[in-house]
Amino acid sequence: MRKFRLLDHNSVPKHEIMQEDEIKVLLNTYQIDKERLPKIKGIKKSVEKVGKKVTKKVGKKISDKGVDPVVIELGAKIGDVIKITRISQTAGESLYYRLVIE
Amino acid sequence: MDNKIPSIPKRIGSVKFGLISPREIRKMSVTAVIAADTYDDDGYPIDMGLMDLRLGVIDPGLKCKTCSSRAGECPGHFGHIELVAPVIHVGFNKMIRKILRAICPKCGRLSLEPANKEEYLRQLAKLKEIGHLPDSLISDIFKEAAKAKTCPYCNDADGNPTKKTVIKFEKPVEYIEDGEKLTPSEIRDRFENIPDEDVRVFGMDPDNARPEWMILTVLPVPPVTVRPSITLESGQRSEDDLTHKLVDIIRINQRFQENRDAGAPQLIIEDLWELLQYHITTFFDNEVSGVPPARHRSGRPLKTLSQRLKGKEGRFRGSLSGKRVNFSARTVVSPDPNLSINEVGVPFPIARQMTIPIKVVSRNIDLMRMYVARGTGVHPGANYVIREDGRRIKVTDVNCGELSEKLGFGWTVERQLADGDIVLFNRQPSLHKMSIMAHYIKVLPNKTFRLNPCVCPPYNADFDGDEMNMHVLQTEESRAEAKILMLVQENILSPRFGGAIIGGIHDHISGLFLLTRNENFISKNGALELLRKADIRKLPEPAGRHGNGEPYWNGKQIFSQILPKGLELEFPAKVCFQCEVCKKGDCEYDSYVIIKDGELLKGTIDENAIGAFKGIVLDKVVKEYGTTIGAKFIDDVTRLAIRGVMRTGLSFGIADEDVPNEAKLEISDAMAKAEDEVHNLIQAYDANELESLPGRTLAETIEMLIMQKLGKARDQAGQIAGNHLGLENSAVIMAKSGARGSMLNLTQMAACVGQQAVRGERIRRGYSDRTLPHFKKDDLAADAHGFVKASYKSGLNPTEYFFHAIGGREGLVDTAVRTSQSGYLQRRLVNALQDLEVQYDGSVRETRGVVVQFKYGEDGIDSTKSDYSKPEAVHRIVRSVTGKEVD
Numbered sequence A: 001m002r003k004f005r006l007l008d009h010n011s012v013p014k015h016e017i018m019q020e021d022e023i024k025v026l027l028n029t030y031q032i033d034k035e036r037l038p039k040i041k042g043i044k045k046s047v048e049k050v051g052k053k054v055t056k057k058v059g060k061k062i063s064d065k066g067v068d069p070v071v072i073e074l075g076a077k078i079g080d081v082i083k084i085t086r087i088s089q090t091a092g093e094s095l096y097y098r099l100v101i102e
Numbered sequence B: 001m002d003n004k005i006p007s008i009p010k011r012i013g014s015v016k017f018g019l020i021s022p023r024e025i026r027k028m029s030v031t032a033v034i035a036a037d038t039y040d041d042d043g044y045p046i047d048m049g050l051m052d053l054r055l056g057v058i059d060p061g062l063k064c065k066t067c068s069s070r071a072g073e074c075p076g077h078f079g080h081i082e083l084v085a086p087v088i089h090v091g092f093n094k095m096i097r098k099i100l101r102a103i104c105p106k107c108g109r110l111s112l113e114p115a116n117k118e119e120y121l122r123q124l125a126k127l128k129e130i131g132h133l134p135d136s137l138i139s140d141i142f143k144e145a146a147k148a149k150t151c152p153y154c155n156d157a158d159g160n161p162t163k164k165t166v167i168k169f170e171k172p173v174e175y176i177e178d179g180e181k182l183t184p185s186e187i188r189d190r191f192e193n194i195p196d197e198d199v200r201v202f203g204m205d206p207d208n209a210r211p212e213w214m215i216l217t218v219l220p221v222p223p224v225t226v227r228p229s230i231t232l233e234s235g236q237r238s239e240d241d242l243t244h245k246l247v248d249i250i251r252i253n254q255r256f257q258e259n260r261d262a263g264a265p266q267l268i269i270e271d272l273w274e275l276l277q278y279h280i281t282t283f284f285d286n287e288v289s290g291v292p293p294a295r296h297r298s299g300r301p302l303k304t305l306s307q308r309l310k311g312k313e314g315r316f317r318g319s320l321s322g323k324r325v326n327f328s329a330r331t332v333v334s335p336d337p338n339l340s341i342n343e344v345g346v347p348f349p350i351a352r353q354m355t356i357p358i359k360v361v362s363r364n365i366d367l368m369r370m371y372v373a374r375g376t377g378v379h380p381g382a383n384y385v386i387r388e389d390g391r392r393i394k395v396t397d398v399n400c401g402e403l404s405e406k407l408g409f410g411w412t413v414e415r416q417l418a419d420g421d422i423v424l425f426n427r428q429p430s431l432h433k434m435s436i437m438a439h440y441i442k443v444l445p446n447k448t449f450r451l452n453p454c455v456c457p458p459y460n461a462d463f464d465g466d467e468m469n470m471h472v473l474q475t476e477e478s479r480a481e482a483k484i485l486m487l488v489q490e491n492i493l494s495p496r497f498g499g500a501i502i503g504g505i506h507d508h509i510s511g512l513f514l515l516t517r518n519e520n521f522i523s524k525n526g527a528l529e530l531l532r533k534a535d536i537r538k539l540p541e542p543a544g545r546h547g548n549g550e551p552y553w554n555g556k557q558i559f560s561q562i563l564p565k566g567l568e569l570e571f572p573a574k575v576c577f578q579c580e581v582c583k584k585g586d587c588e589y590d591s592y593v594i595i596k597d598g599e600l601l602k603g604t605i606d607e608n609a610i611g612a613f614k615g616i617v618l619d620k621v622v623k624e625y626g627t628t629i630g631a632k633f634i635d636d637v638t639r640l641a642i643r644g645v646m647r648t649g650l651s652f653g654i655a656d657e658d659v660p661n662e663a664k665l666e667i668s669d670a671m672a673k674a675e676d677e678v679h680n681l682i683q684a685y686d687a688n689e690l691e692s693l694p695g696r697t698l699a700e701t702i703e704m705l706i707m708q709k710l711g712k713a714r715d716q717a718g719q720i721a722g723n724h725l726g727l728e729n730s731a732v733i734m735a736k737s738g739a740r741g742s743m744l745n746l747t748q749m750a751a752c753v754g755q756q757a758v759r760g761e762r763i764r765r766g767y768s769d770r771t772l773p774h775f776k777k778d779d780l781a782a783d784a785h786g787f788v789k790a791s792y793k794s795g796l797n798p799t800e801y802f803f804h805a806i807g808g809r810e811g812l813v814d815t816a817v818r819t820s821q822s823g824y825l826q827r828r829l830v831n832a833l834q835d836l837e838v839q840y841d842g843s844v845r846e847t848r849g850v851v852v853q854f855k856y857g858e859d860g861i862d863s864t865k866s867d868y869s870k871p872e873a874v875h876r877i878v879r880s881v882t883g884k885e886v887d
Helices: A020-030 A045-050 A052-064 A069-074 B022-028 B090-102 B114-130 B135-147 B184-193 B196-201 B241-261 B266-284 B305-309 B315-320 B348-353 B365-374 B400-406 B453-459 B476-486 B507-516 B524-530 B555-560 B616-625 B627-648 B661-686 B698-725 B730-737 B743-750 B798-833 B872-882
Strands: A014-017 A039-041 A081-088 A092-101 B079-088 B150-155 B161-163 B167-170 B174-177 B180-182 B215-221 B328-335 B343-347 B355-359 B382-386 B392-394 B412-416 B422-426 B436-444 B449-451 B467-472 B569-572 B592-596 B599-602 B851-853
Touching (some): A014 A069, A020 A081, A039 A069, A069 A081, B022 B215, B079 B090, B079 B184, B079 B241, B079 B266, B090 B135, B090 B184, B090 B266, B114 B135, B180 B184, B184 B215, B241 B266, B305 B315, B328 B348, B348 B436, B355 B382, B365 B382, B365 B400, B422 B476, B436 B449, B436 B476, B449 B453, B449 B467, B453 B507, B453 B627, B507 B555, B507 B627, B555 B599, B616 B627, B698 B730, B698 B743, B730 B743
Parallel strands (some): A039 A092, B328 B449
Antiparallel strands (some): A014 A081, B079 B215, B150 B161, B167 B174, B174 B180, B328 B467, B343 B449, B355 B412, B382 B412, B422 B436, B422 B467, B569 B592, B592 B599
16 A cells, blocks of 8 residues: 555646547647657556456566556556646746657 | 769658668679789789779779779779678677577577567557657567577477577677587578568568578678778878778688688688688777777778778768868957957958859949959959859959959859958857857958957857867858857847856956946046047036046946946945845945946946846846847947056056965964864864764764864955955955956965865875874874965965875866766767757747647746846836836
8 A cells, every 4th residue: 555645745746637628729739639749658558458457467567667657646548648737947837748658 | 073973863752771681782793802902913903803893993094894984983883702601790799699599599480479479569560650769679579588498389309398598698709509609600590590470570670681681691892982092102002991801801711711622620610710700890890899909010900891980080970960161260369359249350361361252243243343353462352253154263363354354244253351241250169059159350460360358258268379260151141140140249148047148257347347446536538548449429527526627537427428328227246245234325335236327326347247147237238228239338348448447457466465464473373273173173082072963973073073164264364364455456356346266266375275175075095094104193183184274375385285286186187077078968968959949839849740848948938038037127117107116
């Protein structure tokens, strides 16, 4: 059992999974498709299907390697876009977006 | 120029990389090379030798037997050498090792379960689709396959799955399995066994790169044009390093063949094989670790293929991304404060050499005729004319008159540089964009480039022998671009911190400091003299009149003349004592600057006002009045300041470090007291009465305390010396105004040099338990560990001098190491970031269009256009329009 949520840590900026309509607005403002967003590593689809128990037993080595801890914490799926609200030296608060990939 | 190779424009659709196959090598080869010789006794190339005429020609007069073109036109053609036995290509050692470990020695299949293979293939396809590099996945695949202890596909003689043994790799090119050396032939056989499907799994494309092609059976011979021979003055031919190496290879290859055909013992065959491997290894790379480099007869290591490509002078960094350029000049720089910051003084001989091409049209034909008629001798003349048909004609004293008359529309005249031309000026190392700026030319006598000392900080130049480069722009577009983007005045503000990087240095600061400080009584003559170059038409009302009715002005009024009208500013000066409650305008040290409507009312001008990097006045003038007025302001500052410092005079000599006797006594008292305190500390330490500080051992604690005490003692000594020297001392003036030097420098000269340190600690190295034999063992006292009580003026005693040398050496080593490290860091950063671009929507993207930052710098602000992100500018406008303060 973890004693605290990862996202509660002081140094971890706020992460949220974006809604479809929000993503549309975002992609529209920058005139890009999803693939042009910065990436963040997520859990593989094939492993997801098998379910959590199997994941732990067999796929642990493959599935968790390099996966961003925040993605696991949020339960984000491949193809989701995560909105990150960072504290910025220059702008006070700045927004950053990442596409979850395999 | 006359016989250009006709070029057919073609678009490159794609570029494919792969391994070259033996078949392809033979196919592109025009001849097998058999003879290990170049020329026969008559100096004619030997047939099927290394200089065979089919491989291309380099001697003028001969024709290539393959393409029948002459030297210069013939691009050269490859030949080949049939190797008697296969040999490993050094460049692929890593890959060969990985594959060897991943496959079954018997059946050659990749040691992975079929399901795994499919999964990996799928992932590879996915990565390719996204456009990511598959490197890390492939290394995972190899790791996974190497783990298998047995082959999943085949059985050995006993019916058990085939065992895999760990294959050891030994530098440079040996593979050992079970204590037995694998020959290149065996390795090649195994690779040939790998099925195509398995090759795909580890990321290779079997159509373009079969693994066995990494083991050479036939060696391509580069064309003669790649390795031209040089004819020395003595008529002797000197061959290229590559040719020498190829001669070796052919010779050994032949001997190998003969020995094998004669049925020589295995030992000799193996020796020859190894020798052939050595020569081919060094042919590719003569710096492989573990292989002695092949040498020339003179003992110089040969420059073989990879040495041609690698490193700073290699093909990529030396010949392709960096090249030598025309229309450039280089000479020593020296200062000239009477030039504008936008100008550069160019010596006469350079201005006469360098040219700008001008197209002759109806508007300028008379002028161009004049230039050509002057020839090359009289200054703004012309050096070349280019006729309509593109023919270049040199202008000489003989033909200048004739050419001038012949000159017609459509010709181009290469005119000499003249005042007002724009050029690029640069000093290496070019670390930021301000290292190359555009200047207007001023042609001057003598032989150095002249520049305004204010532009030293961006170039990081000084005048102790620095040389700088000048590049003359050749097209109208480049000149326009340089003028708009690169002119010095457009770069006054640095994007690094948003402040001025071009501004007063050294004498400019002390000059204005002396001028604006105190009540200066400046006569009319003096005032005019000071403002002579500043284009001032009228003097202001005098500050007052002497007894005899003669008017006088003060320095603040004079300085105000060069400030733009309407400037409003308030800030503490550098000399500010940081009192607890700032009295602002009523500051008794006159160190709070108030400027109202372009007039300096209170305060002294120093580094904080006009210094490069810090100048607040500079920054405000440039941001509010634009770069042109900003540049004019800096020009005026330099001229006024130089005259200002000459009016008072500022000199510094050894006598300026003299401190009165009572000060010396005070200092030595302070020193003695500090030594006593240190002595007490040591006694307490020896008696074990000292309390250790949290997180430190007792020994560390006493070191810290002693360092603290001695540091304080030195500061105290400095204070005493500073007080006695007074504010009129020139060193104090320079230190306080920020012109040059610091109070610490002054302390070291006049009072006490202080503790010498190595890695931030007192000096401890030397003999066992002591630094020098002059001290007792385990002596912790100040003088035994590098505390220098003396000042530079009074002179150091021998032990002090020695410790000082130790500390000084560390400083020197530090700077040497730091510059090389930061240079490499810079190179890596530039390589990583060079393709990023700020888009019009404020986002930063790389070449594929992937966003790197959604807003440049997270706030999307150009620091040179922003007022340090503070609303002061808006407040000021509101104040000046409505007369009310904004809350």
